[in-house]
Amino acid sequence: MLTSVAVKTLRDLRRGFLWWSLGLAGMVALMVAVYPTVRDNPALNRFVEQYPDTLKAFIGFGGAVDYTSAAGYLGSELFSFMVPLLLLLAAIGAGARAVAGEEEAGTLELLLSCPVSRRRLVLEKLAALAVETTALGVVLVVSLWIGARAVSMDVSLAHLAAATTSAVLLALAYGAIALLVGAATGRRALTIAVAAALAVAAFLVASLAPLVGALDIVKEASPFYHYSASDPLRHGLAAIHALPLLALAAVAGLLAPFALERRDVGVG
DSSP states (O other): OOOOHHHHHHHHHHHHHHHHHHHHHHHHHHHHHHHHHHHTOHHHHHHHTTSOHHHHHHHOOSSOOOSSSHHHHHIIIIITTHHHHHHHHHHHHHHHIIIIIHHHHTOHHHHHTSSOOHHHHHHHHHHHHHHHHHHHHHHHHHHHHHHHHHTTOOOOHHHHHHHHHHHHHHHHHHHHHHHHHHHHHOOHHHHHHHHHHHHHHHHHHHHHTTTOHHHHTTGGGOHHHHHHTTOHHHHOOOHHHHHHHHHHHHHHHHHHHHHHHTSOTTOO
């Protein structure tokens, strides 16, 4: 008898989690290893200052682009794009598989034939998504801390954890959106497309808002704005920006069970 959908889901995800963990650790090791070559090169900052404002808007993370400081380097090379991208891919993929993937594989009806309500099934899928995303965040923090100590980076564990937590909350929000869309449609490809499109749109709004006046008035509606606005690598995590990400994840996740309850599984 099925006793826990969450445990089953985490068991199914264990191989993917291993590969995601290795990928994150490898990326961190590669990027951190390069830092000593740029740390004592102030000419690099002068060169970066000549970049177009549009480019600097995309590679900045919470503050000015500064490759010679540890926070500036990690922000530009990892947290401005690569870290959120990889965590979003993992979370959106997991959210899309949670219901829509199970339905397309023909296993959702089997799960529902067990003494498990639709609401419980979706909420346990959400819990598994949160555990996987958080665990990837732990892998990232540990990798960053080890790498930072190895090359004498002047950045605290607390600030590394703050930036990673912000990225995890961002990924969890879009993973929950994918779960919601998958529960409403039962179509995995559509779910991924919708969640990814929303993420790209939000990224563009947050990145271009400082340059485009029309976007500046709506930037606070972008989850990516809240992801980096507090500059967590330098100043830590701010509740005023973390809470909107958490709220978005909670709202999407709690709406998902109702979306699944309102339609016939396997029909259409």
